[in-house]
Amino acid sequence: MSKFLKSTAILAALSLSATPVLAEKMGLGRAALPEEVAAWNGEISADGTGLPEGSGDAIVGEEIFATKCAACHGDFAEGIDNWPKLAGGADTLDHDDPLKTVGSYWPYLSTAYDYIKRSMPYGNAGTLTDDETYAIVAYILYSNDLIEDDFVLSKETFFDVEMPNADGFIVDDRAEAEYAIWSGEPCMENCKPEPVKVTMRAMVLDVTPQEEGEEEAAAEPVQEVVVAQAEPAAEEGAAEPVVVTAAFDEALAAEGEKVFRKCKSCHQVGEGAKNRVGPILNAVVGADAGAVDGFKYSKALMEMAEGGLVWSEAELAAFLEKPKAYMKGTKMSFAGLKKEEDQLAVIEYLKSFGN
Amino acid sequence: MTNKPSRRQFLTSSVAAGAAATMAGTANAQTPDPLITEVQEWAQAFGDGVDETPYGLPIKFEDDVVRRNVEWLTADTVSSINFTPIHALDGTITPQGCAFERHHSGAIELKKSDYRLMINGLVDTPLVFTYADLERFPRENHVYFCECAANTGMEWAGAQLNGAQFTHGMIHNMEYTGVPLRTLLEEAGLDTAGDLKDKWVFVEGADASSNGRSIPMEKALDDCLIAFKANGEALRKEHGYPVRLVVPGWEGNMWVKWIRRIEVMDGPVESREETSKYTDTLEDGTSRKWTWTMDAKSVVTSPSPQSPITHGTGPLVISGLAWSGNGAITRVDVSKDGGMTWETARLAKEGESKALTRFYLDTEWDGSEMMLQSRAMDETGYVQPTKTQLREVRGLNSIYHNNCIQTWLVRSNGEAENVEVS
Numbered sequence: 001m002s003k004f005l006k007s008t009a010i011l012a013a014l015s016l017s018a019t020p021v022l023a024e025k026m027g028l029g030r031a032a033l034p035e036e037v038a039a040w041n042g043e044i045s046a047d048g049t050g051l052p053e054g055s056g057d058a059i060v061g062e063e064i065f066a067t068k069c070a071a072c073h074g075d076f077a078e079g080i081d082n083w084p085k086l087a088g089g090a091d092t093l094d095h096d097d098p099l100k101t102v103g104s105y106w107p108y109l110s111t112a113y114d115y116i117k118r119s120m121p122y123g124n125a126g127t128l129t130d131d132e133t134y135a136i137v138a139y140i141l142y143s144n145d146l147i148e149d150d151f152v153l154s155k156e157t158f159f160d161v162e163m164p165n166a167d168g169f170i171v172d173d174r175a176e177a178e179y180a181i182w183s184g185e186p187c188m189e190n191c192k193p194e195p196v197k198v199t200m201r202a203m204v205l206d207v208t209p210q211e212e213g214e215e216e217a218a219a220e221p222v223q224e225v226v227v228a229q230a231e232p233a234a235e236e237g238a239a240e241p242v243v244v245t246a247a248f249d250e251a252l253a254a255e256g257e258k259v260f261r262k263c264k265s266c267h268q269v270g271e272g273a274k275n276r277v278g279p280i281l282n283a284v285v286g287a288d289a290g291a292v293d294g295f296k297y298s299k300a301l302m303e304m305a306e307g308g309l310v311w312s313e314a315e316l317a318a319f320l321e322k323p324k325a326y327m328k329g330t331k332m333s334f335a336g337l338k339k340e341e342d343q344l345a346v347i348e349y350l351k352s353f354g355n
Numbered sequence: 356m357t358n359k360p361s362r363r364q365f366l367t368s369s370v371a372a373g374a375a376a377t378m379a380g381t382a383n384a385q386t387p388d389p390l391i392t393e394v395q396e397w398a399q400a401f402g403d404g405v406d407e408t409p410y411g412l413p414i415k416f417e418d419d420v421v422r423r424n425v426e427w428l429t430a431d432t433v434s435s436i437n438f439t440p441i442h443a444l445d446g447t448i449t450p451q452g453c454a455f456e457r458h459h460s461g462a463i464e465l466k467k468s469d470y471r472l473m474i475n476g477l478v479d480t481p482l483v484f485t486y487a488d489l490e491r492f493p494r495e496n497h498v499y500f501c502e503c504a505a506n507t508g509m510e511w512a513g514a515q516l517n518g519a520q521f522t523h524g525m526i527h528n529m530e531y532t533g534v535p536l537r538t539l540l541e542e543a544g545l546d547t548a549g550d551l552k553d554k555w556v557f558v559e560g561a562d563a564s565s566n567g568r569s570i571p572m573e574k575a576l577d578d579c580l581i582a583f584k585a586n587g588e589a590l591r592k593e594h595g596y597p598v599r600l601v602v603p604g605w606e607g608n609m610w611v612k613w614i615r616r617i618e619v620m621d622g623p624v625e626s627r628e629e630t631s632k633y634t635d636t637l638e639d640g641t642s643r644k645w646t647w648t649m650d651a652k653s654v655v656t657s658p659s660p661q662s663p664i665t666h667g668t669g670p671l672v673i674s675g676l677a678w679s680g681n682g683a684i685t686r687v688d689v690s691k692d693g694g695m696t697w698e699t700a701r702l703a704k705e706g707e708s709k710a711l712t713r714f715y716l717d718t719e720w721d722g723s724e725m726m727l728q729s730r731a732m733d734e735t736g737y738v739q740p741t742k743t744q745l746r747e748v749r750g751l752n753s754i755y756h757n758n759c760i761q762t763w764l765v766r767s768n769g770e771a772e773n774v775e776v777s
Contacts, residue, residue, distance in 0.1 A: 025542055028488045032473050032481035040473055040616050043557060043567055046625035072430070082430035094640030098752055100631065105642075108625045115627040118565050122434075125460065125563035169634065172646045178748055183736040186688065188697045194777070196693030196726060198764055200513045202660075202773035208517040209425055261433060261461065 044114035048158055051113065055154035056135025058142035064132050065139045067331070068121045071266060071276035077101075077143040087143035090164065103144025107166045109158060112137050123265035124333060249348055256349025259342045262334070269353045278332060283354035285347060287311050300329030316350075317343040412452070420444070422453050425521060428509070433461035434564075436503065438524030441654070441676065442661040446703075447528050447711040448498070451585055454527035456593040457503055457607060459564030465613055467597045470561075472539075472581070476618035477554065479544025486597055489583060492534040492542075497580065497603070498710040500678045502526040502649045504606035504633050504755040510742075511751050514762075514773045519659040522761060522773060523652075526678070528711035531601050533582030536575050540619070548619050551576070557624050558600055561615040568609045569623035570602065574647075578603045578709075581614065604680030604709040605647040606755070608633050638750025651739050652758035653677035653687055653714070653731035664720065664769030671720040673700075677712045679733035684712040686732040691718075693726030693762060693776040694741065700729070708734075725765040726776055742775060 044050040066075060072083035079085030089099025098104075102112050117133045119125050128136070138153040141161060151157070202208065260269075266277035273280045279295035290297045290305030297305070304327060309315065319326045320343045322336045337343045413420065422437040429435040436457040439449055456462065467486040475481040503525035509515045516522050540556070548554050554572040559565045570579070580601040583590060590596040595612025602609040608628055623629065623645075635643040655675040658664045664671060677684045684706035688697040703713040714729070731739040742759035764774040 025544075026492060026538075028491050028542060029474075029482040029484040032475055032483045036473065036483065037475045037481055040559075041475055041618065043559070043618075043624050043626065045620070045622065047622070082427075093636060093642075094638065096751065098636060098640070100636070102631075106631050108630060111625055111627050111630050114567075114624070118567075119460070119563060119627075122460075123563075125565075168640065169630075169642050169644045172643050172648075174643075174646065174648075174650070178650075178740070179735070179737055182738050182740045182744065184738070186697070186730065186732070186738045188688070190695065191697070192693075192695050192777075196695055197777045198693075198726070198774045199777050200775040201764070202514040202517040205513075205515055207425075207427065207515060208521060208660075209423060264431075 042118055044110045044117070046108045046110050048110060048155060051110070051155035051158060052130040053155070054130035054134055055152050055157075056131050056133070056138050057152045058135075058138045058147065058149045060131075061135035061137070061139025061142070064128075064135055067277055068124075068128075068333075069136065072122060077140055086140050090144075093165065093168065101144065102140050103146055103164065105165050105168075107163055107169055109137070109141075109161050109163055112140060113158075121265070123262060127333060248351060252345050252348040253352050254349075255341075256345035256347065259337065259346040260349050262337075263346070266332075266334075269350065281350055281353065284311055285313060285316065285351045285354075298327075298329055298331040300327050301331075313344075313347050316347050320346065417443075420453060422455060423520060423524075425509075425516065434459050436505070436525060438520045439527050440520050440661075441524050441526070441656050442519040442659050444656070445674065445713070447676070447713050448586060449527035449529060449711075451529065451588070451591045451594065454529065454591075454594065455503070455525050457525070458562075458593070459566050460562045462593040463562045463613060464592060465561055465597060470597050471615060472598065473616045474539060474543040474619075475616065476557070476620050477545075477548040478540070478619050479547050482539075482543045484539070486583070489534055489581060489598065492538050494532055494534050495580065496530060496532050497578075497601075498528065498530045498707060499601060499603045500526055500528040500649075500709065500711050501601075501607045501610055502652075502678070502680075504608060504646070504649070507652075507757040507759065507761075508754045510759070510761075510773075511746075511753060511757055514775045517773045518661040519654055519656050519761075519763075520661060523654040523656075523676075525607070526676075526711075528678075529585040530587070531580055531582040532584035532587075533580040533598075533601065536579035536581055536600070536617070537577075539581060539617070540575065543619075545619070548572075553621065555620045555623050557616075557618040557620050557626075558609075558611045558614055559616050560595070560611045561613040566608070566611055566628055567624060567626040568611060568628055569620070569626065570609060572619075574602065574605070602647075604649060606633060606649060609647065633755060635749065635753040635755050637748075637753065643753075646756055649678070649680035650756065650758045651677070651679035651681065651684065651731045651733040651737050653684075653729040653739060654761045655689070655727050655729050655763060658727065658765050658769070658771050659763050660771045660773055663771055664765065667769070668720050668722040671718050673716040673718060673727065675700075675714055675729050677706075677714055677729070677731035678710065679731065679735075679737070680709060681737060682734040683708045684731055685734050687712070687714040688730045688732075689714075689716045690728040690730070691725040694728055694760070697730065706734075722767050724767055725763075726774070727763045727765055727771075728760050730760055 042050070072080055073086050074080050077085070077087035085099060086102050089101045089104035092098045092104060106112060113133060116136055117128060120128065134153045138147065138151065141147045142149055146161060267279070267281050268274055268276055269281045273282055275292065275295045279292035287310070288305065289309040289311055290302050320337045323330050323332045323334050337346065420440045420443040422439060424432065424435065424437040437455055439455040440453055470486045472484040472489065473481065506525035507522055510522055545551060551572045555569050556572060556575045557567055557569050559567040581598060582601045583598050585594065590599060598614055600611045600614045629644065635646050637643065653675055655673060656662065657674050673689055677687045684702070687700045687702065689700045690697045698716065700714040700716040703715060706712040739758060739760055745757065745759045762774050762776050763771045765771045
């Protein structure tokens with residue numbers, strides 16, 4: 001046995017003694033600077049450790065929620081399509097299909113603050129200020145009828161909020177509740193009192209994906225991927241025959257579809273697209289700026305639109321590179337696409353929805 | 356793509372072809388086989404030279420052995436899961452390229468040179484490691500399974516998805532190379548933490564979701580690995596390149612990818628992934644939390660809905676996988692009649708702790724209908740429960756930790772279907 005193995009074996013034996021054994025240090029790594037620890041050490045614990053200064057209420061929160069959260073979670077935190085519902089579901093946990101929301105299920109309010117501050121908005125994580133986060137949490141609480149609209153949430157008032165399901169959890173008890181009854185020598189013969197019958201069949205439901213279409217193609221050899229992924233673009237293009245010229249690059253559009261993931265938490269394209277946090281982007285390439293019906297543009301964009309801005313490929317690329325530098329005051333809270341190939345690809349993808 | 360047959364068409368045709376092949380295979384040949392009597396192109400001309408594929412992919416004939424997504428499960432592929440094609444694999448090691456993916460904010464591209472790992476909190480010296488630093492610690496190799504807590508989670512209310520890939524494919528099994536988490540914690544020093552019994556570590560990833568989880572110190576010092584290689588090569592992007600946490604036997608969500616920080620704390624954080632998700636609601640509305648361990652489980656991978664019997668009657672290999680987060684698999688029984696009678700299967704190798712075990716039942720099939728099941732036992736004496744037993748204790752709303760015995764109805768034509776039985 002090597003020296004290393006011996007020493008780790010001894011350490012393992014003593015692993016949980018009150019005073020840890022001094023392991024021989026390797027002297028690797030370097031001390032973390034306080035600024036570095038501060039930058040990453042952001043989690044908020046159940047007891048409120050880590051909650052920052054700042055505050056917000058549901059009235060302010062509603063506005064922020066409408067622009068930054070409602071595209072997925074709905075105006076009233078009720079959730080859109082498959083996106084998480086954040087409100088409702090009170091007293092449903094013992095029902096057949098419980099609705100688990102921040103209000104009905106989450107035991108600790110700190111979890112909402114922690115998650116929203118660090119991991120939301122989806123696709124633009126970590127961009128909310130502390131005040132904005134308090135306000136959004138307040139709005140979610142208000143949507144769950146847990147606070148009044150004038151309740152100001154801050155670290156001082158944080159524990160005034162009662163979470164309805166705070167006592168709804170028990171620590172894993174499988175060892176006692178299950179392991180004892182599911183052990184020992186199992187039955188080998190005549191294990192059931194009556195002949196076994198089929199009681200339910202998956203084919204009846206018919207929800208299993210078929211082995212065809214895009215996701216299958218994506219795993220095929222490279223030269224086929226490009227063709228397959230470009231397919232939706234080509235189909236869309238077919239509805240606009242004028243658009244599909246020799247200049248349209250299907251492979252590039254397929255790349256652009258991937259880049260567009262960064263955009264689609266705010267922008268929709270294709271049939272049935274709706275204005276969300278950002279406007280619909282169908283036929284945006286070559287269109288006049290600020291021209292989508294029903295979308296409330298920023299003042300900055302409307303001024304440039306009145307000045308005759310047209311979303312040519314060049315203008316779009318410049319905007320996408322650094323939105324805030326290109327258009328001071330834009331509502332688009334997106335850092336930008338630094339790489340030129342990403343800008344060109346996403347524009348090519350957008351062209352497949354008309355231009 | 357529209358020319359591709361649906362799976363059902365495929366099944367029908369392959370079963371028909373199988374029946375024909377059976378005739379040819381079992382009867383004496385009437386006419387010489389041209390594959391033998393005629394010189395084939397591949398026996399005459401050259402194949403590919405070396406370097407044709409500097410990094411090889413499976414041959415095109417295997418292009419259906421891929422991960423698959425169930426689109427209706429989630430709103431968006433960047434916060435979603437896909438499934439390992441376990442119905443088409445054998446042995447125990449999962450190739451990285453078809454090992455299931457689960458992301459909360461998409462798979463990020465993080466260079467080794469941009470990688471930093473911080474250890475902070477109740478340690479003597481908060482430290483920062485680079486990737487190169489990690490490679491200078493003594494490292495270990497271990498094979499472990501990684502199973503998502505939601506594997507088989509769609510089957511609580513009834514038989515739903517028709518294929519072992521979809522019912523049981525949120526699992527992979529790899530040989531990891533890495534540094535024990537214990538080594539790094541000791542490098543930072545644990546004197547400051549005092550009594551380690553009530554201490555925890557909080558681990559988080561570098562991606563936008565950060566996916567923070569709290570792990571009791573006892574587990575952190577036991578067998579967790581800071582891993583940077585899997586199956587001998589670098590981790591894939593989708594599995595956390597360049598560095599992920601390995602938490603043997605425990606639910607996959609804790610195996611934080613792109614791990615960037617480990618904080619020693621005096622309690623759990625109670626983050627989203629350990630309160631609102633990955634908690635198991637029982638019938639009376641109370642929920643279990645900290646259900647970390649993946650209990651013993653098994654499934655027949657072939658025959659199964661995506662892997663029908665195509666050779667007709669006669670010798671049949673029934674094969675499957677078994678695993679336990681509580682230790683090694685010691686025995687697997689197989690039933691052909693829905694659990695009325697059982698026979699003990701052959702383990703391909705002695706079970707390894709917290710790793711997949713392959714089992715085989717070499718049998719003769721007379722062409723009659725089978726209700727195929729497998730039942731795993733582990734070294735603690737635990738016996739994999741039936742779906743009925745699980746529901747009696749937990750109800751239908753647990754979502755996670757469904758380790759029930761699975762039933763495939765294999766028809767006399769060789770097709771198989773996901774069913775529930777009395």
